[in-house]
Amino acid sequence: MINGESKIARLRWGMIGGGRTGQVGYKHRTGALRDGTYQLICGAFDLDVERGREFGVNIGVASDRCYADYKELIAKETARPDGVEVVSIATPNFTHFEITKACLEAGLHVICEKPLFFTVEECEEVRKIAEEKGLIIGVTYGFTGHPLVEQMAVMVKKGMLGDIRIVDLQYTHGFNAGDDTNASEAQKWRTNPKTSGPTFVLGDIGTHLYYLTEVVLPHLKIDKLLCDRKAFIPTREPLEDHATVLMHYDNGARGHLWVSSVDAGNMRSHRYRFVGSKASLEWTDSFPNQLSYEVQGEPVRILHHGMPYLEDETNAIDRMGALHTEGLGDSWANIYLWIAQAIDAKKRGDEAFLKTHRYPGIEAGTEGVRWLENCVRSADAGAVWVDFK
Incomplete structure (x- = not known):
């Protein structure tokens, strides 16, 4: 039974999308923050910059780390010694490929909403970048956890x-x-x-x-x-x-x-x-x-x-436990935990673990x-x- 203990170092995590008007942002935060494996340190939460900044501050993100868009987030966070390590993309479908590719090229792990991209060719292109950079891509399929x-x-x-x-x-x-x-x-x-x-x-x-x-x-x-x-x-x-x-x-x-x-x-x-x-x-x-x-x-x-x-x-x-309801939030927490374990293994170079570890990754998205x-x-x-x- 999972009780919140973890031997994984906390991941510095950010969100692109998932702000006040989004339908899935809270589900991502529910999953990621459940076990303390992720720490939300930054975000580009909304196309409306001020609304996004206000929202970010209200959920505990420093004002100067609430960015106007994903490009600013990548540029400023990768310049920091304590910058973000993994980002979740909770934006409309047509933006997934562009944002995922940019994040990977900047050396960031990615967790993306589904459907991952528009074409298998886009998936294969991104897979190649992730492999070359030694990075993990996760995909959020809700109840599979x-x-x-x-x-x-x-x-x-x-x-x-x-x-x-x-x-x-x-x-x-x-x-x-x-x-x-x-x-x-x-x-x-x-x-x-x-x-x-x-x-x-x-x-x-x-x-x-x-x-x-x-x-x-x-x-x-x-x-x-x-x-x-x-x-x-x-x-x-x-x-x-x-x-x-x-x-x-x-x-x-x-x-x-x-x-x-x-x-x-x-x-x-x-x-x-x-x-x-x-x-x-x-x-x-x-x-x-x-x-x-x-x-x-x-x-x-x-x-x-x-x-x-x-x-x-x-x-x-x-x-x-048996007397209490196990629901969607718990399933999302498992998915985020499994992705964190994959990121941790990738950072340690533990390819043997990754070969047997199940999580919704680039293969599932493709x-x-x-x-x-x-x-x-x-x-x-x-x-x-x-x-x-």
Whole structure:
């Protein structure tokens, strides 16, 4: 069980974006600051310089280290002996590549929002820079740090489900069921192709589902997929606010993924179901403490987080204990901790640790972009099957 002890030296951390009007900044700070592994020392929090400075001071950052933009942050922080070591990028999608590349070239580790970039080519370019500089790139896939996600992965690895046959995934909500007339700043850029990229909900929430399957089912690869997407609010075209993706895996399994931001009234959000030849697993963030384990011909078992009957790997990343809710903030804390451990290992030159250490890094970000490219290629061709490449 995680209790906040750490042998890692505290990382000097900054944020680009994530200010008062952002939707994800607080989640980043919740994750990073939970264990004391990161110290927030600087930021370029907002395009509105004064609003960003006021915000930074209100959360404990010195006024002279609240910068106008990422360029000023990089220039001034890298000139300091106590300058920033790692930055989190919580800005609109179209800025990720430019900012990440600049930070890496300046010698800074990067933690970036998803989708990482617009193209696989951009991912490969950035990967090369990170490797040459000896730096870590982390990507924030929210619920993949939850203990019961780890439990599912271990149970699949042990063969407790048998051969995987069906993958059924859902991440939907109704907060964009109306038009964008009164949309917030943070919402408007998500429905604009120039700032969001080639997708809306596929990139915004669908990539969470896809990466979780990579965690739970690392041995399965997609052979081909079919994507059908639609904008129920016409002003969002050519982006989608609703999409369905069918996937054929290399072992013969079939996958179904549904993402939508126009699922009016729905507050259940995430649901994951993995069906094997012997048994099934189902987990939802509506009941984050519970994992349903359903063996054919036997009563349903409800596994509860924090209990000794779970796998050792599961309880090693539990934070709250069995009587208390383990939630999204705890999952983000695990992700930030895993990235910090990767940065620490990279700084020490411990490549052996990095080869076995799981965290959402450049590979995860690249594969998420690859999945999006294939989805767009299928949808734009008229919702046809395409070979995954």
